[in-house]
Amino acid sequence: MTAPVSSAPRAPVDVPLVLERCRAVVRPALSEAVGRMHPWVGEMAAYSFGWCEVGGASTAASGGKGVRQALAVLGAEATGAAGRAGVPAAVAVELVHTFSLLHDDIMDGDPVRRRRPAVWKAYGTGPAVLAGDGLFAQAVETLAAAGADASAMRMLSVALGDLVAGQADDLLFAARPWTGPERVRPAEYRTMAERKTGALLGCAVALGALLGGAPPPVVAALDRAGRRLGLAFQAVDDVLGIWGDPEVTGKPVHGDLREGKKTLPVLAALGSPSSEARRLASLLTSGADPREAAALIERAGGRAAALHEARGHLGAAEAALADVSPRGTAGDELRALSAFLVRREL
Numbered sequence: 001m002t003a004p005v006s007s008a009p010r011a012p013v014d015v016p017l018v019l020e021r022c023r024a025v026v027r028p029a030l031s032e033a034v035g036r037m038h039p040w041v042g043e044m045a046a047y048s049f050g051w052c053e054v055g056g057a058s059t060a061a062s063g064g065k066g067v068r069q070a071l072a073v074l075g076a077e078a079t080g081a082a083g084r085a086g087v088p089a090a091v092a093v094e095l096v097h098t099f100s101l102l103h104d105d106i107m108d109g110d111p112v113r114r115r116r117p118a119v120w121k122a123y124g125t126g127p128a129v130l131a132g133d134g135l136f137a138q139a140v141e142t143l144a145a146a147g148a149d150a151s152a153m154r155m156l157s158v159a160l161g162d163l164v165a166g167q168a169d170d171l172l173f174a175a176r177p178w179t180g181p182e183r184v185r186p187a188e189y190r191t192m193a194e195r196k197t198g199a200l201l202g203c204a205v206a207l208g209a210l211l212g213g214a215p216p217p218v219v220a221a222l223d224r225a226g227r228r229l230g231l232a233f234q235a236v237d238d239v240l241g242i243w244g245d246p247e248v249t250g251k252p253v254h255g256d257l258r259e260g261k262k263t264l265p266v267l268a269a270l271g272s273p274s275s276e277a278r279r280l281a282s283l284l285t286s287g288a289d290p291r292e293a294a295a296l297i298e299r300a301g302g303r304a305a306a307l308h309e310a311r312g313h314l315g316a317a318e319a320a321l322a323d324v325s326p327r328g329t330a331g332d333e334l335r336a337l338s339a340f341l342v343r344r345e346l
């Protein structure tokens, strides 16, 4: 990858338009993957993507931002290939992401996703588990059917392993105390968040680039960039989980606090040398009113610290991207998409 030799200033990137363009490039192959599923399982997948309501009726509900599919398409384009080279990667990561959301909502008991009942609420827990399994199966099938080589398959399997490990830690951390020697340290949180969220973002952009023909050092650098972007994205997601607007995020606030999730704003607040931190610790331990806890977290600096950390990870992601100087428009779009994902709340 080499930077273009041009001194002409480039137009600012319209990120929602980029997401829409990538969605259109990926949609036929994603529909094909859903079409390969058992009809009932495929209906639940289509529901997750906002293509239909329960019972298969067609609507235009929200199916998520499509961040991972866009990263894969842009990863391919940034190597100089056509976006369609990255489509099998885009479909695979979007299917894996959706599978993980379906299972995550069951594990957390979260009833709402993407502004409507989560799949387990709409169809039942067993069917939702099965739909997640079906999405997972089609992710592997999509890559294999595209003739992806062993290194591409391995990239997906490593991301999957990380996703499971990150989710395992997230669940285990929720059962640990807020304070004392057993408390969750920020470094443990970062490892968990990189696996749970960063691994798939890294995989998306790196796998797209690999399928576009990028050499191994470029693929590795893009994976690093995506992982750091994932850390920034998760920190912002944690903030939105406490102070976000449900109309925008598509899910209610305070779920993480109720579930005892060790999110970054809470860990940062508890680690601050303030009287609010001590009050917060006793409030959380005694089963806090989430609104009161949220106010204390803010006063103890937890929100500001999480956003500060998100900015730091974004800077590292941008530096890793700059290392490989992704080409022209796609490079600009990758940088703009990264900033957009993190700055949605900064």
Ligand SMILES: CC(C)=CCC/C(C)=C/CC/C(C)=C/COP(=O)(O)OP(=O)(O)O
Binding pocket: 063, 064, 065, 066, 067, 099, 100, 101, 103, 104, 114, 163, 164, 167, 196, 197, 233, 234, 237
């Ligand atoms: C194995 C297993 C169950 C793992 C679960 C891992 C998990 C749920 C991680 C959370 C990642 C995350 C920030 C999702 C929101 O993405 P987004 O804002 O891009 O969502 P969208 O697609 O709805 O826009």
